[in-house]
Amino acid sequence: MSHQGRQAPPPASVHTGGGDRCLCLDGLPADLTALAPIRHRLAQFAREIGLPADTTGDMLLATYEALANVAEHAYPPGEPGTYDLHAVDRPEGVLTVSIVDRGTWKPEADNSRTRRGRGIRLMHACSDSARVETGDEGTRIHLQWNYGTDRTSLPESEQQVEP
Amino acid sequence: MGVADPEKVATGDLPEITPGSQLRLDVDFTEGVAVLHAAGEIDVVTAPAFERKLTELAALCGTSTLVADLLDVQFLSSAGLAVLMRTADELEGRSRFLIVADGPATARPMVLVGLAEALEIFPTVEAALSTV
Numbered sequence: 409m410s411h412q413g414r415q416a417p418p419p420a421s422v423h424t425g426g427g428d429r430c431l432c433l434d435g436l437p438a439d440l441t442a443l444a445p446i447r448h449r450l451a452q453f454a455r456e457i458g459l460p461a462d463t464t465g466d467m468l469l470a471t472y473e474a475l476a477n478v479a480e481h482a483y484p485p486g487e488p489g490t491y492d493l494h495a496v497d498r499p500e501g502v503l504t505v506s507i508v509d510r511g512t513w514k515p516e517a518d519n520s521r522t523r524r525g526r527g528i529r530l531m532h533a534c535s536d537s538a539r540v541e542t543g544d545e546g547t548r549i550h551l552q553w554n555y556g557t558d559r560t561s562l563p564e565s566e567q568q569v570e571p
Numbered sequence: 572m573g574v575a576d577p578e579k580v581a582t583g584d585l586p587e588i589t590p591g592s593q594l595r596l597d598v599d600f601t602e603g604v605a606v607l608h609a610a611g612e613i614d615v616v617t618a619p620a621f622e623r624k625l626t627e628l629a630a631l632c633g634t635s636t637l638v639a640d641l642l643d644v645q646f647l648s649s650a651g652l653a654v655l656m657r658t659a660d661e662l663e664g665r666s667r668f669l670i671v672a673d674g675p676a677t678a679r680p681m682v683l684v685g686l687a688e689a690l691e692i693f694p695t696v697e698a699a700l701s702t703v
Contacts (some may be wrong), residue, residue: 431622440615465675476615515684523656527649533683
């Protein structure tokens with residue numbers, strides 16, 4: 409814990425204008441050892457917006473897996489990089505987490521010996537929608553949860569069909 | 572490390588608290604069964620300490636049973652799931668590996684990635700021990 413200064417909580421801004429509530433964290437270090445404070449900050453934001461407990465668990469896990477992939481693979485070893493994380497909560501109960509880096513995307517393949525490679529599967533399984541956009545300038549990951557009572561954004565195909 | 576003083580294992584020299592993520596590991600020995608109680612967060616940073624402790628206990632308890640109690644774990648990422656699978660692989664054919672997990676933080680991710688079928692999971696330590 410001697411590097412407490414470097415591990416200081418990231419600067420954050422929470423806006424409440426226009427009905428949307430946002431947590432904007434820019435220029436975060438893409439470093440595995442720096443992810444826990446971000447997860448704790450996201451948990452605090454989830455409490456602030458009154459996110460249901462089950463959605464909070466899914467959001468924290470999916471986001472963590474996305475961030476772990478960024479920290480492990482976006483930048484070459486020894487070349488520190490950064491990413492931006494924006495969480496936006498809309499009044500109708502739609503939460504979107506966007507993660508933007510300036511590196512490369514490398515989904516880890518399932519490996520039967522090391523048993524690794526489940527992170528991206530978890531990221532998809534724990535979100536209502538997960539989209540990864542890769543490009544020359546970097547990678548944008550968009551995760552979304554629809555926890556509102558009317559859930560109007562649910563696609564029709566997910567509605568119950570009488571047998 | 573001697574087997575004669577199992578209490579030492581619980582307070583071994585592992586860095587049980589890592590910057591940011593916290594994981595506490597305590598060990599109980601009951602009638603030849605080792606129960607590892609984990610409390611806190613098992614993520615990329617703390618998973619190696621969790622794995623070292625499981626490996627250490629797997630060596631200690633020989634052909635007996637190893638129980639991983641995750642009831643006080645608030646966060647379990649894929650790094651922790653990989654440790655559970657590797658430990659199960661390691662012990663296959665010589666020891667039973669029982670996992671105690673319940674609720675959204677631990678049981679849910681295991682179900683989502685299909686570990687629930689591959690591992691023996693119980694809702695309480697008592698339920699796990701009753702099968703030994």
